[in-house]
Amino acid sequence: RKEVEQDPGPFNVPEGATVAFNCTYSNSASQSFFWYRQDCRKEPKLLMSVYSSGNEDGRFTAQLNRASQYISLLIRDSKLSDSATYLCVVPSGGWGKLQFGAGTQVVVTP
Amino acid sequence: DGGITQSPKYLFRKEGQNVTLSCEQNLNHDAMYWYRQDPGQGLRLIYYSQIVNDFQKGDIAEGYSVSREKKESFPLTVTSAQKNPTAFYLCASSIGGTGVAASYEQYFGPGTRLTVT
Numbered sequence A: 001r002k003e004v005e006q007d008p009g010p011f012n013v014p015e016g017a018t019v020a021f022n023c024t025y026s027n028s029a030s031q032s033f034f035w036y037r038q039d040c041r042k043e044p045k046l047l048m049s050v051y052s053s054g055n056e057d058g059r060f061t062a063q064l065n066r067a068s069q070y071i072s073l074l075i076r077d078s079k080l081s082d083s084a085t086y087l088c089v090v091p092s093g094g095w096g097k098l099q100f101g102a103g104t105q106v107v108v109t110p
Numbered sequence B: 001d002g003g004i005t006q007s008p009k010y011l012f013r014k015e016g017q018n019v020t021l022s023c024e025q026n027l028n029h030d031a032m033y034w035y036r037q038d039p040g041q042g043l044r045l046i047y048y049s050q051i052v053n054d055f056q057k058g059d060i061a062e063g064y065s066v067s068r069e070k071k072e073s074f075p076l077t078v079t080s081a082q083k084n085p086t087a088f089y090l091c092a093s094s095i096g097g098t099g100v101a102a103s104y105e106q107y108f109g110p111g112t113r114l115t116v117t
Helices: B100-104
Strands: A004-006 A011-014 A019-025 A033-038 A044-050 A054-057 A060-065 A070-075 A084-091 A098-100 A104-109 B004-007 B010-013 B019-025 B031-037 B044-051 B054-057 B064-066 B076-078 B087-094 B112-116
Touching: A004 A084, A011 A019, A019 A084, A019 A104, A033 A060, A033 A070, A044 A054, A044 A060, A070 A084, B004 B087, B010 B019, B019 B031, B019 B087, B019 B112, B044 B064, B076 B087
Parallel strands: A011 A104, B010 B112
Antiparallel strands: A004 A019, A019 A070, A033 A044, A033 A084, A054 A060, A060 A070, A084 A098, A084 A104, B004 B019, B019 B076, B031 B044, B031 B087, B044 B054, B064 B076, B087 B112
């Protein structure tokens, strides 16, 4: 089993709609989680950090389910500019080391 | 502007040649990292460095080498021993230290696309 697994998508979302997708992780001891956004052929950029049960930043909400070992990302009122690949990231066995999921692609359509 | 720069953006090399990718940061971050990204896969850690003159192997270090002689710079050499060097290479940095956010909130440069034929 991979350490971090994501549905690759794509999730096709009408503009203004809500989309949510999950990320499962294998290390039950993980205490912090991160969502990065990566635009096509660009570098990942930190979107949100999650250190407790969840986090909210504007239209973006991350929720953590420790019992089932998954973290979700919800995007409300989707904008065309939200089209990107969202990477789930979990610390992995050592100082500063991160395990990246392969990403979930979101395509927001007019 | 503070940030991380990588050069060049695109690099083409013949098989059997070593090539060095540049990574510079002016964020005053202690920690720096090198990743590679292949299509449909997550980022994989090649090498990382917590402080100057110290670095550790990541998950896929074979065929790569690094140096950390200055806090601002962390160049990566892709040697001819790397079997599949064609990839998107990303450099990142973080504040460093023992705090969770300091260690794990990483900021990336724009990347170098290396093609070896």
